[in-house]
Amino acid sequence: MKKADVGVALYLLAAVIFFIVPIPSALLDVMLAINISIALIIMFNALFAQEVLDMSFFPTLLLFTTIFRISLNVSSTRLILTTGNPGNVVETFGSFVGGGDMIIGAIVFIVLILIQFIVINKGSERVAEVTARFTLDAMPGKQMAIDADLNTGAITEKEARARREKIQAESSFFGNMDGATKYVKGDATAGLIITLINLVGGTAMGVTRQGLDFASAIQEYGLLTIGDGLCSQIPSLLISLATGILITKASKEADFGTILIKQLFGMPKVLYIVGGTMCFLGLTTPFKWYLFMGLGLAFIVAGRNISKNISIEQIEEETDMEETEAEEIRKPENVVSLLQVDPIELEFGYGIIPLADVNQGGDLLDRVVMIRRQIALELGTVVPIIRLRDNIQLNPNQYIIKIKGIQVTEGEILFDHYMAMNPGYVEEEITGIPTFEPSFHLPAIWITEGQRERAESLGYTVVDPPSIIATHLTEVIRSHIDELLTRQDVQNLVNNLKESNSVLVDELVPKLLGLGEIQKVLQNLLREGISIRDLLTIFETLADHAATTRDTDVLTEYVRQGLKRAISSKYFAPNEVTSVITLDPKTEQDIMASIKQTEQGAYLTLDPERTKAIIASVETEVAKLENLGKNAIIVTSPIVRMYFKKLTSDYFRDLIVVSYNEIESNVELQSVGMVTG
Known part of the structure; x- marks a missing residue:
């Protein structure tokens, strides 16, 4: 055991023993002096503690010191009643502090009791109760503020964890203090009752056992009783004062003495x-x-x-x-800080600042948090921290989105306006400012608050500016999520899976595949919008086939077939016939014949004219489906799928290409066209 543990155990054990075993007056003097010293230490620690959590065990201290003080009270009472000699400390308090007079000592004692009961204990109890209530009520707001700071990159994950732990500790501390103040109040009450018992019992002992007359007995035992009461109440008063000081500190981190003097003078x-x-x-x-x-x-x-x-x-x-300014000018520029590139940035003009400022009612930060949660649930990957910052070089209502420091898109909103979009079946037009929705470049109209209700009643889709920005940001993240997946992110995913499936992870990494190869497979899946949340199935499929090939494109196809249930549910509605486009068998054969295998992987060597003809055919067939209001889905044989997807990816960003092996058997398909070339 540690020395500190032994010391605390002996302190509590002594309190229990003093309740049972009589102790000599000399030992009682030592214990009373120690009790006064501990009370002074607690008071000055509370006075000079820079933060309330520096004394997080204060409620427990109150319990310990209360028990110890009452045990000394019991011991001194026993000595007063049995020997009439409770020791030098009690006698000195009775004669010196009490002025050697029973009446003066009683008045001093009563004054101390009144101060402790009415002033300090009552105030401390009320402050502790209110502080505990407000601390608990403020917890959700503090948690949201931490999440917002973490999301904007103002703090790290480690700092956020430390802040959350501090909030929990503060709520626990003030909640405990609310109950612990009852110890102090009960201690004062017990001291008053014990003093009255000592006075009555001591006077009775003097008259019946020592043959003293009533006046002499009450004078002698009264002084000892008052001394005993003062010995108990003065340390109790000090600890009550320490309680009040600790829970009334306005600043959680402050040099108490310096600030107090500065505020007064x-x-x-x-x-x-x-x-x-x-x-x-x-x-x-x-x-x-x-x-x-x-x-x-x-x-x-x-x-x-x-x-x-x-x-x-x-x-x-x-x-x-x-x-300082001159030194900054003279100092060579610290270029290291300029090398850091944020994965995702949202920059906006000063006119959009109210949407991001919580103090002005803006909820853009909360929406960014929800975007990260939505992508995590939808695609199974963690979106990096999204940096939000204002840029005075932009137009007031303009915003831009950057991926790895490079602008990929931009948009513009009208503050205090709403964007109304015609879903296609609304015939009646409304007046407004024509524009285009930034995410999908659909025609739209800016309308005022007064027109919003009418537009919604007519059937228009009406969205507010924060929703426009959030939707645009979400679509940009979806389209670039594959390049945002780093090796460190993959390592974190591997570590999470290893906690529940260590055998699988140990078999696959790094024996069969390296971290970089797994990253490429996951990026391939994300690039086509396939969720990697079912990491167990993905890793099991890789473990099954990595022994025969390490081509990440081929492994991706195997993984897609392993995820056929997820792919089918994503693109095909159950109990409905889905219209699709198929690939001409001759075209498939030509594509397969033009594949060249190298050590770095396979690639197509298709004739440019033939490529142009295939792309033209795809464009024609896709237009047919889009005119019917349906998604363009092309179904190919498994061996051709990845090459055909690569062939068309530069021309059709959202084209869905699936193989027959990725479709559940209960899905009904109807071919409405065929790609030739």
Whole structure:
């Protein structure tokens, strides 16, 4: 056991023993002196603690010290009643502090009791109760603020975790303090009752056992009782004071003494007014003039000195600021900080700042958090931190989205307006400012708040500016999520899977595939919008086929076939016939014949004219489906799928290409066209 553990155990054990075993007066003197010392240590620790959590065990301390103090009370009571000699400390408190007089000592004792009950305990109990309530009520807001800071990149994951732990510790501390203040109140009550018992019992013992008359007995035992009560109540008062100090600190991190003195005596004009008032009272009233005049002049002089110090500090601050600015100019530029590239950035003009400012009611930060959650659920990958920043070089209502420091798209909104889009069946038009929806480039109209209800009643789709930006950002992330997946992200996914499937991970990584090869497979899936959330199935499929090939494109096709249920549910509706486009068998054969295998992988060597003809045919067939309001889906044989997808990816960004092996057997398909070339 550690020495500290032994010390705490002995402290509590001594309290229990003192309840049972009589102790000599000399040992009681030592224990009472230790009790007073501990009370002083607790009070000054509470006074100078910079943060309330520096004394997070204060509620437990209250319980320990209360039990120990009551055990000493019991021991001193036993000595008073049995021997009439409770020791030097109790006698000194009774004779010196109480003035050697039963009545004076009783009055001092009652005053201490009243101060502790009415002033300190009552106030501390109420403050602890209110603080606990407000701390618990503020927890959700603090958690949201931490999430917002984490999402904007203002803090790291480690800092966010530390802040959350601190919030939990604070709520636990103030909740415990709300109950712990009852210990102090109960201790004061117990001390009063024990003192009355000592007085009555001691007087009875003096009259019946020692043959003293009533006046002598009550004088002798009364002084000892008052001394015992003072020995108990003064440490109790100190700890009550420490409780009040700790829970009434306005600042969680502060140099208490310095700030208190600065707040009291930091304004020269206040000292001038007080000094003038004291001098006026000394001259015009019967008060001792030298006392009030002396205090008044002292305040005026102090105010004058503080005013000089403030002027000097202001000059020093201005000088330091100028020197700092000059030093920054002279200092060679620190280019290391400029090398960092944010994965995703959303920059906006000053007109959009209210949408991102929580204090102005903006919820763009919350929407960004929801985007990361939505992508995680939809695609099974963690979106990097999205950096939000204002850019005065942009137009007020303009925003741009960057991927790895390069702008990929932009948009513009009208503040206090709504975007109305015709879903295609609304005939009645509404007046507004024509525009295009930035995510899908659909025609739209900017309308005012007053037109919103009418537009919705007519059937228009109406969205507010934050939703426009959030949707645009979501689509950009979806289309670039594959290049945002880093090796570190893959390692984190592997670590998460290893916690529940260590055998599979150990078999696959790094024996069969390296981290980079797994990354390429996952990127291939994400590039076509396939979720990697079912990582167990993906890894099992890779483990099954990695022994025969390490071509990441071929492995991707095997994984897609392993995810056929997910792919079918994504593109094909159950119990419905889905219209699709097929690939001409001759075209498939020509594509297969033009594949060249190399050590770096396979690629197509198709004739440019033939490629042009195939693309033209795809465009024709896709237009037929789009005119019917349906998704363009092309179904090919498994061996051709990946090559055909590569062939068309530069021309059709959202074209869906699936193989027959990726479709569930219960899905009904209807071919409405065929790609030839």
